[in-house]
Amino acid sequence: MYVPEFFSPPDERALVDLVRSYPFGTIVTSDLQASHIPFLPSEEKDGLVFHGHVAKANPHWQAFDGAVSALAMFQGPGGYISPSWGDCAKLVPTWNYMVVHARGVPKLVEARADKIRLLHLMTEAHEAGQPAPWAIGDLETQKLEQLLDALVVFHMPVTSLEGKWKLSQNREAADKAAFIKAVRARGDIDLAKAMKEA
Numbered sequence: 001m002y003v004p005e006f007f008s009p010p011d012e013r014a015l016v017d018l019v020r021s022y023p024f025g026t027i028v029t030s031d032l033q034a035s036h037i038p039f040l041p042s043e044e045k046d047g048l049v050f051h052g053h054v055a056k057a058n059p060h061w062q063a064f065d066g067a068v069s070a071l072a073m074f075q076g077p078g079g080y081i082s083p084s085w086g087d088c089a090k091l092v093p094t095w096n097y098m099v100v101h102a103r104g105v106p107k108l109v110e111a112r113a114d115k116i117r118l119l120h121l122m123t124e125a126h127e128a129g130q131p132a133p134w135a136i137g138d139l140e141t142q143k144l145e146q147l148l149d150a151l152v153v154f155h156m157p158v159t160s161l162e163g164k165w166k167l168s169q170n171r172e173a174a175d176k177a178a179f180i181k182a183v184r185a186r187g188d189i190d191l192a193k194a195m196k197e198a
Helices: 012-021 059-063 112-127 141-150 173-186 189-197
Strands: 024-029 034-038 040-044 047-055 070-081 094-104 151-166
Touching (some): 012 040, 012 070, 012 094, 012 151, 034 047, 040 112, 047 094, 047 112, 070 173, 094 189, 112 141, 112 151
Antiparallel strands (some): 024 034, 040 047, 047 151, 070 094
16 A cells, blocks of 8 residues: 555554454455455454454455455545535546555354354444444344354455545645644544644
8 A cells, every 4th residue: 555654644543443442344365356244343462453254155265364464454534525615726637535454364153152253253343332232142042043154254454554644734834724624624523633643
């Protein structure tokens, strides 16, 4: 990924935090298959690991053999930036965004207990904040077995992590302030906050 110096994220923690906040990503293997799924990042003793699952009917899981490399991509807040918000004489339209790229080699989780544990952790993370959180344990035994049979669970130890925070850091202060104001007025609160903090 091309990352000019002024668009570099602050640190690796910021990259992991973006994935936690925007966990729906795209995993692409070297054979150019792609799947769009939620992920769960986990900081383990050997490093950062991404967990996920796909439907067994999705043939992409056959590439998660511990040998084929993959790229997982995540997008944070993003949106159009109009030259009309700043100095139109020297600006052009652009798009501000935050992205994370993670590389690794996905491998299937085979053991039933490990699959249930990871499904539980993923569900718990995504259900956080719900008034009455749903849990894997709410399923009847037969339904749980059907779910386990219909899903393929995998993990991907992350070998490299990079990101790009393109948030008008290269613009003059007055233009950036005008952009933030317009983005906030448009209702893109998360993007406006990210631009202000960049």
